[in-house]
Amino acid sequence: MLVKFRSVVGIVLIGGAAAGCANSDEIKARFNGRWGPDPAIQAASFATEVQNQSLVLSYLGRSAGLIASDGTPIRPLLPADYAEIAQRGFNIGRQDCEIYMDNLFRLSREKGRNDNIILAAASTAAAAIVTGTTTAQKPLSILAAVFGLSIALNDAIFKAIFSPRRLGW
Incomplete structure (x- = not known):
């Protein structure tokens, strides 16, 4: 009986772990933006950020028909x-926020998967095995x-x- 129980629990655990497999790039992308963008400006990235912002403003100005293709x-x-340029920028939004919201969505799905599929199924299977193999109620309550x-x-x-304080809300 114990061997069967262990094998069922092992199968459920392996199935749950295999359902959450991902390659290393996906894992890095998921965890890099997990807590949102860094709220402090880092000195090393300042020049890159200014250059990127200038480039974005140039793109926005060109899309509005206010700046020529050479940037003048x-x-x-x-x-x-x-x-108008600022409004276009607000409408486009930041990719960091999109990544952050995607991470929150994925975490919510993972929680639901853990609660509703893996843990509930394992609980039901274990209860069925104990009920079918014993008449005592003590193992079932445990x-x-x-x-x-x-x-x-x-x-x-x-x-x-997901706590609002942890998320900075």
């Missing part, structure tokens, strides 16, 4: 022109407590990740 203004820019604890731990871990 077609005519002197008025305050309304700068407002299993219920163990799986209840694992679901509570999963919720606590993901709530710590």
Whole structure:
């Protein structure tokens, strides 16, 4: 009986682990932006950021028809022109935020998968095996407590990740 129980638990755990497999690039991309963009400006990246911002402003000005392809203004820019460029920039948004929101979405899906599929299925399977192989209620109540604890731990871990204070909200 114990051997069968161990093999069922092993199959469930291996299946759950295999369902979450990812290559190393995907793992790096997922964890790099996990807590959002860095709120402090880093000195090493300042020149790169300024160059990127200038390039973005040039692209926005060109898309608005205010800047020529060589980067020079077609005519002197008025305050309304700068407002149009700024509005286009706000509408495009930042890729960092998109990555961050994607990470939050994936974490939410992982939590749901852990709670609803892996832990609930393992709990049901274990309860079925114990019910079918024994008449005592003590092992069944112990299993219920163990799986209840694992679901509570999963919720606590993901709530710590998703907490507004942790996210900077």
